[in-house]
Amino acid sequence: xxxTPTAGPPGPGTGRRRGRRPGGADTRAALLAAAREVFAEQxxxxxxxxxxxxxxxxxxxxxxxxxGGKETLFAEAVLRLPFEVEPLVAHxxxxxxxxxxxxxxxxxxxxxxxxxxxxxxxxxxxVATHAxxxxxxxxxxxxxLFGRISDLVAEDGRELRATLVASQVMGLGMVRxxxxxxxxxxxxxxxxVAAVGPNIQRYLTGRLD
Amino acid sequence: xxxTPTAGPPGPGTGRRRGRRPGGADTRAALLAAAREVFAEQxxxxxxxxxxxxxxxxxxxxxxxxxGGKETLFAEAVLRLPFEVEPLVAHxxxxxxxxxxxxxxxxxxxxxxxxxxxxxxxxxxxVATHAxxxxxxxxxxxxxLFGRISDLVAEDGRELRATLVASQVMGLGMVRxxxxxxxxxxxxxxxxVAAVGPNIQRYLTGRLD
Numbered sequence: 001x002x003x004t005p006t007a008g009p010p011g012p013g014t015g016r017r018r019g020r021r022p023g024g025a026d027t028r029a030a031l032l033a034a035a036r037e038v039f040a041e042q043x044x045x046x047x048x049x050x051x052x053x054x055x056x057x058x059x060x061x062x063x064x065x066x067x068g069g070k071e072t073l074f075a076e077a078v079l080r081l082p083f084e085v086e087p088l089v090a091h092x093x094x095x096x097x098x099x100x101x102x103x104x105x106x107x108x109x110x111x112x113x114x115x116x117x118x119x120x121x122x123x124x125x126x127v128a129t130h131a132x133x134x135x136x137x138x139x140x141x142x143x144x145l146f147g148r149i150s151d152l153v154a155e156d157g158r159e160l161r162a163t164l165v166a167s168q169v170m171g172l173g174m175v176r177x178x179x180x181x182x183x184x185x186x187x188x189x190x191x192x193v194a195a196v197g198p199n200i201q202r203y204l205t206g207r208l209d
Numbered sequence: 210x211x212x213t214p215t216a217g218p219p220g221p222g223t224g225r226r227r228g229r230r231p232g233g234a235d236t237r238a239a240l241l242a243a244a245r246e247v248f249a250e251q252x253x254x255x256x257x258x259x260x261x262x263x264x265x266x267x268x269x270x271x272x273x274x275x276x277g278g279k280e281t282l283f284a285e286a287v288l289r290l291p292f293e294v295e296p297l298v299a300h301x302x303x304x305x306x307x308x309x310x311x312x313x314x315x316x317x318x319x320x321x322x323x324x325x326x327x328x329x330x331x332x333x334x335x336v337a338t339h340a341x342x343x344x345x346x347x348x349x350x351x352x353x354l355f356g357r358i359s360d361l362v363a364e365d366g367r368e369l370r371a372t373l374v375a376s377q378v379m380g381l382g383m384v385r386x387x388x389x390x391x392x393x394x395x396x397x398x399x400x401x402v403a404a405v406g407p408n409i410q411r412y413l414t415g416r417l418d
């Protein structure tokens with residue numbers, strides 16, 4: 001039934017979903033995978049519910065059934081990190097506070113790399129063509145993620161620091177997955193974490209004026 | 210004749226073009242301004258020569274006459290910085306080498322701000338939807354610009370350093386002009402240069418491993 005298999009490189013947190021699943025969960029997973037592809041190809045505005053359902057090999061009514069509509073499907077498929085927020089926050093909070101920037105760089109690179117950059121590309125195409133996508137991304141990044149590690153961030157200019165971190169993380173994704181500037185696009189994760197981590201750390205806890 | 214006036218905030222280097230110009234230069238300028246708008250709205254693939262000419266209020270044949278086609282018009286209208294490369298390179302090379310990162314941050318922010326972010330948004334929409342646009346951008350940034358200040362960059366991993374700088378500069382534009390994360394989107398240039406400049410400087414001359 002599904003033209004898009006739900007396999008592919010497993011990301012953090014997906015392991016527990018392995019094995020035989022009921023048909024409903026298969027449909028939901030197929031819609032998420034198809035949505036990421038179609039949003040990456042068409043952007044938010046160009047992607048239709050019908051095209052996503054067709055790619056997943058299911059009836060368009062399933063989108064409303066599982067997600068209520070295109071907006072929620074977009075949030076689930078593209079804006080969410082490819083792992084749950086709770087384990088990510090726990091991971092970021094573990095280890096030395098002075099290495100938080102490095103842990104953030106590694107978490108984003110590892111999760112995006114695991115999907116070949118498709119999710120990041122879908123995100124950029126969508127935010128570039130759809131203002132609401134930018135708002136959803138901001139809510140997700142600043143509130144759901146950054147809001148929960150804010151005690152690890154210097155108190156002065158905390159909001160600006162969060163958006164500066166966003167600038168480095170988004171730019172890293174742009175160069176690696178969208179415009180493919182070498183050698184960064186093919187560089188190993190360890191080397192990139194060593195290069196980028198301290199810069200993120202300065203935005204988190206360094207002196208900025 | 211022109212639906213898009215060529216006025217707007219003057220950027221560095223545009224002053225000498227003020228005053229009465231022959232009709233041909235007006236047509237060319239009108240096409241450049243119209244192209245930036247249409248590429249920003251539609252991306253590279255969606256923007257047609259006909260739509261750009263219509264926006265400029267001129268015949269579509271003028272695009273071929275002045276630019277030879279859509280590809281060159283795109284390069285001239287979107288990829289080029291809103292000032293000549295020579296003065297930019299001269300500016301970057303002036304002043305203390307340890308402040309090169311700050312001068313780069315200020316140069317990009319000032320020129321993009323002067324056009325309200327339109328050119329940067331056009332760039333992102335285009336590279337997100339058109340692989341060739343990414344290649345053109347890489348050639349421009351890495352060869353025309355970075356290649357001419359490479360003696361100011363640390364010798365180890367010079368290519369990686371250039372792409373790391375690109376990641377910070379592109380991410381800054383993404384957050385300020387495309388997804389509009391506050392407070393970065395409205396922050397003053399001086400504060401941003403102080404925050405971002407040292408991070409770019411570390412990519413240029415700092416220790417990365």
